[in-house]
Amino acid sequence: MSNPAPLAELWRGDLLESLHTGHAVICDSSGQIVWSCGNPDTIIYPRSSAKMIQALPLVESGAADAAGLGVPQLALSCASHSGEAQHTTRVADWIEGLGLSENDFRCGVQQPSHSETRRTLLLNGEAPCQLHNNCSGKHAGFLTLNRHLGAGAEYVEVDHPVQTACKTAFEEVTAMDSPCYGIDGCSAPNFATSVHGLARAMASFASAHTRSGVRAEAQSRLVQAMITHPELVAGTGRACTELMGAAAGRAALKTGAEAVFVGMIPETGFGIALKVVDGGTRGAECAIAALMVRLGILDANDPAVLKRMNAVQKNWRGIETGIIRPAAHLLS
């Protein structure tokens, strides 16, 4: 956590009201740092930004193909979705196809983050279920792999074959041992790595299409699935979905809890990872948008970019009261 750099600023009137600091790394396909700020060696939990890594054993084992998973299901396996019908119906069909039910999940019940869906559930007198958990796609992937492996039902335990496979893949693509793990919001273990390690992993995904082999093929399929279905990776109005839409196929992006954000740019093989020290999501969204502009992938004037990189703050009467903008060094 030491020596973080400014990443995003909230200005109100003529005063810097709040400041988000953190660590960010852009690295190339060889793992070399192209640009960084803060301390690249800071150890972090990638949280949900590691989902495409956690999906590697699903694809590499042959479990995904054996279960006939399509591109939408691969995108959902990497998703932190909003619990909209477009997400939950696909995940429900997926696990039904496995002969499993919502009871087999171990992610827990979560209210959908999509407010209209929450409102509809309430007005219909319906309760949310595990399908609405933002990680239900990842867990459907875990269940698919688990059936392939023939292992026990408690697939989120850290020594379960599903999770040991995830850990092995994680340490391989980050190119370092994971020093520790924590339990994530969805009950799965989340392995720690450095910001540099996470960027290295993302560069490995971004450049996978230039390599051959089981690993590279799996990485490339997952990146393409995310790029093909931005709406399944997050949801309506969300940063991952809107910024990937604005990037029009040139980048895959993924957020993680406590203000982690990663990016993969296939045309250069660059990987990006950043962590805002305080866990403030608005800071991470602002910073990733700025770095994508820096790299020429996003247009600073695109509405999806402006919404995060020059986020005008309005009050209850619609009056502009402030703006969130990136620290200048992210763009220069």
Next chain:
Amino acid sequence: MSNPAPLAELWRGDLLESLHTGHAVICDSSGQIVWSCGNPDTIIYPRSSAKMIQALPLVESGAADAAGLGVPQLALSCASHSGEAQHTTRVADWIEGLGLSENDFRCGVQQPSHSETRRTLLLNGEAPCQLHNNCSGKHAGFLTLNRHLGAGAEYVEVDHPVQTACKTAFEEVTAMDSPCYGIDGCSAPNFATSVHGLARAMASFASAHTRSGVRAEAQSRLVQAMITHPELVAGTGRACTELMGAAAGRAALKTGAEAVFVGMIPETGFGIALKVVDGGTRGAECAIAALMVRLGILDANDPAVLKRMNAVQKNWRGIETGIIRPAAHLLS
């Protein structure tokens, strides 16, 4: 914003996952700093933590007594309430007593922060109105003062007599000129000061009962109103309400947006002000609880304190995944 100190830490597994830094000052009734961390001279917007200052002209002018305001109304004039019926019915009665209506507010429409109230509105097909705005009590105070002054309807404009009176009081109790102002969520101007200036102002309130005069009497009445009605100052389950309840009359506490928190301790005349640099409310709540424990006002084992100072993080299945705790130097 320079040289902030650690205030609150989020631990997950064996790793410090996120960190909130900031500035905090405790000062005595003479304005001298008793304890501080970070940079006491940092200029901040107090946001809603300045509400008892904004209520001074209401009381000092005689407007409050002329309108027959009781102790609950004085507490509501200092409140960022949750929009519960206990708040909105009192504010509605108050402005009706002035011969005014909800249309006279300039705070804007806000969904109540109290989830059960939001749910009830939705199920009843009712829309929130300006009464639900967390600042409607402060604005009822502005309207009361405004009628007393006989000024124009646009009472939130910075050069309106209501706001110039607030600015004068603000600069007097902070004992410094305000370098700038911003527009708050409720459209009123919010004057900037230093963390030390805000703590000085709070000490002035805390020690008011030892002085005489119009200012001291008004300050003392407002502090007592907050202490008498913690439930009106915030709402069910909220930090100000629960921590004041736990303090059992020994302290008044008030939060402000972007992670400001202030405290007033009448028995010592101490004032407290803190700002978390990144605006993360969980960090400010943790830090103020810790400082109240440090000062012997709150018991570290009180459930209301534990909820903020050792905030166990549980995931969707109720599994403990982490804990938010104060930086060690706040307590030692």
